[in-house]
Amino acid sequence: MFSxxxxxxxxxxxxxxxxxxxxxxxxxxxxxxxxxxxxxxxNGLKNSFNEFFMDDATNTLSLFPGTTSKPYxxxxxxxxxxxxxxxxxxxxxxxxxxxDYITPRITRSATxxxxxxxxxxxxxxxxxxxxxxxxxxxxxxxxxxxxxxDNKAKNVVIGRLVELDLFGKGSSALGKYIDIGxxxxxxxxxxxxxGGDNEERYIYMPYTTRQLIEKNTDNIDxxxxxxxxxxxYAGAMKLDQELTKFLKDxxxxxxxxxxxxxxxxxxxIVKQNMGFANIIQxxxxxxxxxxLIAGIIGISNxxxxxxxxxxxxxxxxxxxxxxxxxxxxxxxxESIFITMVAGYIGLILGIVALNLIGNNLKDYFISNPSVGxxxxxxATGILILFGAVxxxxxxxxxxxxxxxxxxxxx
Amino acid sequence: xxxxxxxxxxYRMGSNSLHVLKGINFSVKxxxxxxxxxxxxxxxxxxxxxxxxxxxxxxGEYTLDGVLIKxxxxxxxxxxxxxxxxxxxxxxNLINYKSAWENVALPLYYQKVNRKDxxxxxxxxxxxxxxxxxxxxxxxxxxxxxxxxxAIARAMAAEPKVLLADEPTGALDSxxxxxxxxxxxxxxxxGKTILVVTHEEDIAEMCKRVVHLxxxxxxxxxxxxxxxxxxxx
Numbered sequence: 342m343f344s345x346x347x348x349x350x351x352x353x354x355x356x357x358x359x360x361x362x363x364x365x366x367x368x369x370x371x372x373x374x375x376x377x378x379x380x381x382x383x384n385g386l387k388n389s390f391n392e393f394f395m396d397d398a399t400n401t402l403s404l405f406p407g408t409t410s411k412p413y414x415x416x417x418x419x420x421x422x423x424x425x426x427x428x429x430x431x432x433x434x435x436x437x438x439x440x441d442y443i444t445p446r447i448t449r450s451a452t453x454x455x456x457x458x459x460x461x462x463x464x465x466x467x468x469x470x471x472x473x474x475x476x477x478x479x480x481x482x483x484x485x486x487x488x489x490x491d492n493k494a495k496n497v498v499i500g501r502l503v504e505l506d507l508f509g510k511g512s513s514a515l516g517k518y519i520d521i522g523x524x525x526x527x528x529x530x531x532x533x534x535x536g537g538d539n540e541e542r543y544i545y546m547p548y549t550t551r552q553l554i555e556k557n558t559d560n561i562d563x564x565x566x567x568x569x570x571x572x573x574y575a576g577a578m579k580l581d582q583e584l585t586k587f588l589k590d591x592x593x594x595x596x597x598x599x600x601x602x603x604x605x606x607x608x609x610i611v612k613q614n615m616g617f618a619n620i621i622q623x624x625x626x627x628x629x630x631x632x633l634i635a636g637i638i639g640i641s642n643x644x645x646x647x648x649x650x651x652x653x654x655x656x657x658x659x660x661x662x663x664x665x666x667x668x669x670x671x672x673x674x675e676s677i678f679i680t681m682v683a684g685y686i687g688l689i690l691g692i693v694a695l696n697l698i699g700n701n702l703k704d705y706f707i708s709n710p711s712v713g714x715x716x717x718x719x720a721t722g723i724l725i726l727f728g729a730v731x732x733x734x735x736x737x738x739x740x741x742x743x744x745x746x747x748x749x750x751x
Numbered sequence: 752x753x754x755x756x757x758x759x760x761x762y763r764m765g766s767n768s769l770h771v772l773k774g775i776n777f778s779v780k781x782x783x784x785x786x787x788x789x790x791x792x793x794x795x796x797x798x799x800x801x802x803x804x805x806x807x808x809x810x811g812e813y814t815l816d817g818v819l820i821k822x823x824x825x826x827x828x829x830x831x832x833x834x835x836x837x838x839x840x841x842x843x844n845l846i847n848y849k850s851a852w853e854n855v856a857l858p859l860y861y862q863k864v865n866r867k868d869x870x871x872x873x874x875x876x877x878x879x880x881x882x883x884x885x886x887x888x889x890x891x892x893x894x895x896x897x898x899x900x901x902a903i904a905r906a907m908a909a910e911p912k913v914l915l916a917d918e919p920t921g922a923l924d925s926x927x928x929x930x931x932x933x934x935x936x937x938x939x940x941x942g943k944t945i946l947v948v949t950h951e952e953d954i955a956e957m958c959k960r961v962v963h964l965x966x967x968x969x970x971x972x973x974x975x976x977x978x979x980x981x982x983x984x
Contacts, residue, residue, distance in 0.1 A: 346866060357848035657844045660805065662833020662861040662909070664826045740825075745805045748844060 351675050361650075365643040365676075366683030369728075372636020373684045373720065376629040377691025377712055383625035385702070385710030390618040392708060397536070398474050399611045400441065402581060404564040404588065405603040413595035422592050422601055424561040426552075432566065435587060439580045442470035443566040445548050451522035453544065455507040455514075462503060464521060464544045466551030474565045475534065477545075482515050482530030489529075489547040496550075497521065498530035500541035521546075524554060577608045633723065637680075641731035644676050648735040655739050656747020665740035672739050676732025677725060684724040688717065752913060752944050753779040753802065758811035760797055771797045772808070773967035779913075779946065784939040784977075786955035787948045789964035796917065798964065799948045803836055803915050804828045816912050833861050837906030841918035843898040845890040851901045852877060852886040858909035876904040880934060896927035903934055907943075914938070914945040920954055932957045932980035953978075 355362045406422035424445070433443060447466040452459055465471070472484045480501060489496050497519070504514045514528040526546065534540035552558050568580050585604055586596070594601030648655070655668055663671075695710045702710075712720075760772040771794045779785055789795040800806035801813065804820060813820045815835055823831065837858075838844075845854045855873035864872070877883050880900040882893075890898055899919060906914050916935065920928035932954060939945050939959075947958060955961045956978045963971035 346860060349866065350860070353849070353853075653844070654846050657846060658857070658861075659829060660803070660832060660838050660844075661858045661905070662829050664829040664861075666826065667829075667861065743805070745800050748805075748840060 347670065347674060350671065351678060354671075354675060355679070361643070361647055362679055365640045365647070366679050366686070368639030368643065369636045369680050369683040369724075370687035370690070372633045372639070373687030373724070374691045374694070375632045376720070377688055378694050378710075379625050379629040379632070380716060381691065381695040381698075381710035381712050382702075382707055383622040383710075384712065385698075385707035386621055386625075387615075387618045388708045388710070390614055392535070393614070397476060397607065398567055399607045400570055400577070401474050401565055401567045401607045402577075402584065403605040403607070404566070404584070405605070406562075406592075407600045407603055409594055409598055410600040411595040411598045413598065414593045416593055422594065424564060426559040426561065428561065428564065428588070428591070431591065432564070432584070432587075436566075436580065436584065439568045439572055439576065441567040441569045442473055443564065444468035444470040444474060445561040446471065446563045446565055447548055447551050447560075448562055449522075449551070451544075453503070453507065453522075454520040455517070458507045460503075460506055462542055462544050464497075464546060464551075466546050466548040468548055470567070471545065471565065474567060475536075475540075477532045477534055480531045480533050481513070482528070484530055484532070485545055485547050490549050493549040493553045494547060495524060495526045496529040496547065497526040498532055498545040499528055500543050501531060501533045502538060502541040503544060504528075504531050506542075522554075574608060574612070577606065581606050633727070637727040637731050640676065640680060640728070641734065644672065644732055644735040645738070648672060648739045651739070652742055652747050655742050656744045659742065660744040660748060668740045668742075669733075669736040672736035673729060673732040676736070677728035680728030680731065681721075681724050684720070684728075688720060752781045752783075752816060753777075753946075754812070754814040756812040758798075758801065758808055758813060760794075760801060760806075760808045771967055772801075775811070775967075775969060777962065777969060777972075779944060781944055782939070782942045784936070784945045784959045785947070786958035786961045787946060787964060788950060788955050788961055790950065792966075793964040794967045795948050795964045799915055799917055799946065802913075802946065803838060804832050829861075833858060833909060835912045837909060837911040837914045839899070839902050839906050839914065839916035839919045841921040843890070843895075843902045843922070845898055845901060845905075847890050850887050850889055851882060851893065854890070854901055855905045855908050858905060862909060872908055873904070876908045877901070879907070880904045894927075895923050896930055899923060899927075899931050900934060903931070903938070907938065912944065914943060916945065916947045918948055918950075920949065920951065925953075926983075928954065929980045929983040933984050936977075936980055 404424070406424050409416070409418050409420045409422065412418050429443060429445060433440065444467050448463060449466070450461060450463050453462050467485065468490060469484060469486050471477070477484065482498070484498055485496065488494070499514060507519065508514045508517070514531060517528050518525045519528060521544065548561070552560065568577055572580065581604055585602060588602055589596055589598070592601065658668065692712065695712070698707070698710055700708055755775055755777040758772055758775040759770075761768045761770040775798065787795045787798060797806065801808050804823065807822070818831070820831065846857070849857070852870060852873040855876055856869040859869040859872060874883060874886055877886050880903055882897060882900055882904065885893060885897060890901070893901065919935070920931055923931060935945060935947065936957065947954070949955055956975055957980050958975065959977050960974050961971070962969055
């Protein structure tokens with residue numbers, strides 16, 4: 342069916358009917374162009390969503406103490422719950438099966454000074470595992486380690502922008518001492534974070550050091566723990582439930598008290614938000630496919646017109662011995678060929694357009710819009726299919742042409 | 752070569768039916784040059800369409816070169832047309848975006864002859880009709896007579912058993928008409944069977960036999976003394 346002669350015949354036809362070919366190709370190219378750009382934008386939107394959440398680990402649970410709203414076991418309602426260090430050890434012991442790592446977090450703001458420069462920053466007193474929870478990237482030096490925790494060392498890891506603010510451009514803060522809320526701390530590391538400028542203005546210190554400064558308490562603000570990825574989403578949900586139950590029991594919070602303890606499950610939040618992004622993607626896909634179909638209907642219309650215009654020619658061909666199959670093949674082949682070539686032009690233009698857009702639309706939550714290889718393969722399939730559909734109906738009509746009617750002198 | 756027995760054909764027009772051919776009996780031997788004459792509405796074009804397998808018939812029998820032509824499907828009709836018949840039309844019916852040789856080569860394309868041989872053969876037949884230097888010209892660059900000669904070359908390219916010409920000179924002036932008829936006579940001289948539909952008396956006299964149709968029946972079938980067209984050229 343796809344002999345060299347057929348190709349020759351089609352190229353002849355196309356070469357000698359440029360306007361017609363251009364018109365039919367244009368519709369398809371436009372359809373594919375719009376489809377590609379829309380689809381890429383949808384992907385860009387998804388990328389933005391990913392960026393929002395992926396700068397932190399997504400297999401984490403955050404535990405916040407609250408204030409009870411129900412009396413329980415002889416305690417009145419309105420009692421503030423306070424986490425202590427032993428909560429950490431208890432969780433480590435009870436949930437060892439699920440646990441990947443665990444870290445407390447005590448957040449305080451402080452004025453930080455260095456050689457006359459001073460500024461207000463948020464300090465986070467944490468354990469070594471906090472680095473994984475926040476996906477903190479160490480640029481130089483090191484992160485807080487177990488030694489720092491045990492020795493209650495006055496060591497801090499500062500954000501890239503803290504270094505820039507206090508030490509100026511080009512000079513290193515490593516090993517220098519800075520004043521945080523009246524105590525001197527040694528800078529042992531500088532980090533960066535994909536989460537944006539705010540995240541790079543944090544200062545991390547060992548949580549035991551913070552507790553020492555605050556009159557040697559063992560209070561903890563917040564606990565962040567990560568479960569092993571192997572437990573999966575269902576396991577995470579189970580851990581969420583059991584952990585809530587365990588801590589409510591330990592801190593004498595009524596099981597149905599919604600305010601005594603808060604658990605934020607990142608897996609669930611990410612799932613919800615990605616679901617939202619997926620819905621947007623589906624809507625975009627719908628619009629894109631609609632556009633594509635409009636393009637296909639366009640080419641089908643043009644092919645109907647082309648067949649009408651070629652009625653006489655096809656009649657002559659039939660009189661000279663063209664079988665219905667040969668006529669269908671000719672029209673269909675041409676249609677598929679034009680659709681594919683035009684489609685690819687549209688696809689390439691679309692990809693170029695997406696590259697030009699690049700990150701210019703980041704303010705509108707579209708970052709790095711692109712279409713994947715799989716999508717392109719899919720689009721190719723759709724093109725061939727739609728080219729065939731668009732060509733088939735007119736082709737069949739062409740094959741039905743009676744040579745005597747076609748050849749009747751006008 | 753052609754055998755027709757009691758051929759009937761009617762066209763349905765809404766609720767009425769128009770009986771066009773009312774029992775035609777007619778046969779053509781190999782090498783004959785037959786003119787089919789008649790006024791418009793006599794059924795001569797219908798007869799030619801049936802002979803050319805461009806149209807079916809209601810009852811009777813049509814045998815071409817020993818093959819019964821009846822109730823053919825489209826594919827079969829197309830193959831028979833390609834193998835048995837060459838058409839020459841009043842309005843030439845060349846494909847306007849193909850050059851002269853490509854037009855001539857078209858029936859060969861449907862015979863699945865390869866491109867090189869197609870060109871060779873097409874050029875050969877263009878030479879027969881005296882248009883070899885015009886092989887690469889488009890039909891729009893040719894005169895009416897030249898176009899008809901290209902059409903004749905095309906009809907002969909497939910080496911058919913029978914040539915069917917529907918008013919081949921209808922769109923030409925008399926000088927060109929005679930040139931075309933001269934060509935047709937020469938082809939006939941070499942033994943090709945040719946049927947010519949015409950309503951021009953002088954063209955009919957250039958054939959060897961004249962069949963006169965009136966109201967769907969043959970009213971006259973006579974052998975004529977062939978007038979050679981070459982004497983007018």
